[in-house]
Amino acid sequence: MxxxxxxxxxxxxxxxxxxxxxxxxxxxxxxxxxxxxxxxxxxxxxxxFRGKGLQLGRPEEILRSDGGYVRRWKSSEILRCTQVDMYETTLEENGLLIPRYIDAPGVAYIHEGSGILGVVYPFGGEFRQKSYVRQVNTGDFISIPDGVVFWLYNNRSEPFKFTCVADTSNAPNPGEPSKPYHLAGGKEQLVGGLLHGFSDDMLSEAFGVDVSITHDIFSRQKDVTITRAGKKFNFPYLEGTHRDGENDVAAEFTFSMHSGKADLIVPDGGWLSFVTRNKLPVLSKVGLSAVRVKLEPRAMIAPLWSPNAHQIIRFLRGDGRVEVASNDGESLLQEDLKENDVIIVPKFYPSTIIAGERGLEFIKILTSDSPTASYFAGGNSVYKAIPAQVVAEALQIPLEEEIYIRQQRRKDEVILPAVRQHEI
Structure with missing residues (x-):
């Protein structure tokens, strides 16, 4: 008992x-x-979220040093529900993003300048860590798995800017901001270099040096997250790809999304370039992907929904209009957006984007390494895959009218060029 x-x-x-x-x-x-x-x-x-609830607004500066600054989009209901974290980093000349790893896998898109990316990865099945150093430029896409050490450095005179998105769904605190673990740097409230968490005695024993040396190292740590190098770094081995064999799925961490590598080009409509795990295998360890799109004036993305990915969209240049619908036949968002605006479209919710008179360019991060989508309009419309009589009955229109509509846009897929007035 x-x-x-x-x-x-x-x-x-x-x-x-x-x-x-x-x-x-x-x-x-x-x-x-x-x-x-x-x-x-x-x-x-x-x-x-109906109205502006899908928009993230402007990021807030959370850190600044001589080497650069970090701005983060404030935690919101839509970020928590989609379980993503988003921030923007700017490195000034000789600015160094201190080596770190993060508790959530993430991707970054470089939208201004260029720099050096370094990654240390343990994916070769050996105890020895492998080093990857590569020049990255505007239009490049970077993918870093959680727990993998990386760093970035601006070796040019102009600012080096990149937008980062992290998937926190499997992080220790899903839906909350991701946490970086810095291998060096000073210590401030709520952030600091990991070495400060150990005693001088323990570190001197681990590194095999006198305790006075470890104490001196600690006293030199000033900057947090970003520092400015005393002199320009030189990496003579940047050219070429550092591969250890075809089976090394993490041999590449970057992918160019320039217009010269477009996967779809539509005359008078624009182009798009995408990267999934098929092009960048390391994305299978990250669970994210991306699409870069450029639309000509008044061209649009065919209305679509994704059943397996939230869409985080940042407008890079130009202007346009975004519309998002809900399953109750109401509008979640009808908004004119411009450069640097950010929205999130939840999975399953249909949306469309149409460019303004200046055209539009945007980057879309998706929370799947192999996303899928279905379209309402265009050559691959779901309506065209359903028998005509079924669609006509469902829409309560004459069969002849359904057939006429079905015959339109037969050659247009994904990107729909502007329809001239006399063609309407």
């Missing part, structure tokens, strides 16, 4: 500790679940 009472008491005491993380996760999932018609309005989060 006493033993039974003890076991019950133990379970009662342990239950909160065991279940708290699962309860928090279940609560977040419930808050972010796509709404059902039977739920109250206050419990329909994506409906709550």
């Amino acid at each position: 006493a033993r039974s009472i003890f076991l019950i008491a133990s379970l009662v005491l342990c239950l909160p500790a065991i279940c708290f993380a699962q309860m928090v996760q279940d609560h977040r999932l419930e808050e972010c679940r796509l709404h059902d018609h039977g739920l109250q309005e206050s419990r329909r989060p994506f409906t709550y």
Whole structure:
């Protein structure tokens, strides 16, 4: 009897500790679940985002040093629900992003300047770490798995800017900002170099040096996250690709998304270039992908939805209009957007983008390494895959009208050029 009472008491005491993380996760999932018609309005989060709730606004500066600065998009309901983190880093000349690893896999798109990327990776099946150093430029896409050490350095005179997106769905705190672990640097409130977490004695023993040396190293650590190098670095071996064999899935961490590598070119419409795990195998360890799109004036992306990926879209140049619909036939977003605006489109929700008179260019990060999409219009429209009589009956229109509509845009896929007025 006493033993039974003890076991019950133990379970009662342990239950909160065991279940708290699962309860928090279940609560977040419930808050972010796509709404059902039977739920109250206050419990329909994506409906709550109707209007500007899908927009992230402007990032806030969270760190600045002589070497550069970091701006982060403030945590919001849409970021927590889609479980992504987003920030922008600018490195000035000789600016060094201190070597670090992060608790969530991430990708970056370089939208201004160029620099040096360094990665240290353990994917070769050996105890020896492998080094990767590469020049990266505007239009390049970078992918870094969680827990992998990397650094970035600006070896040019102009600013080096890149936007980063991290997938926190499997991080220790899903939906919360990702956490960097710096291999060097000073110590401030809530951030600091990892070495400060160890004693001088322990580090002197680990590195095999006198304790006075480790103490001196600590005293030199000033900058946090970003520092400015005293003199320009020289890397004579930047040319070429550092591969250790075809089976090394992490041999490449970058992919060029310049117009010269476009996967789809549409006359009078624009072009797009995408990168998935098929082109950059390391994305299979990251779980993200990207599409870079340039639209000619008044051209548009065919209305689409993705069943397996949230879309994080940053406008790079030009202007345009975005519309997002919900499953209850209401509009979640109808907004004119311009350069540097950011929106998030949740999976399953249909959306479309049309360029303004100046044209439009944007980068889209997707939360899948092999995303899929279905389209409402164009040559690969889902309507055209359904028998005509079924569509006509569903839309309550004459069969002849359905057939006429079906015959339009037969040659246009994904990117739809502007329709001239006399063709309407």
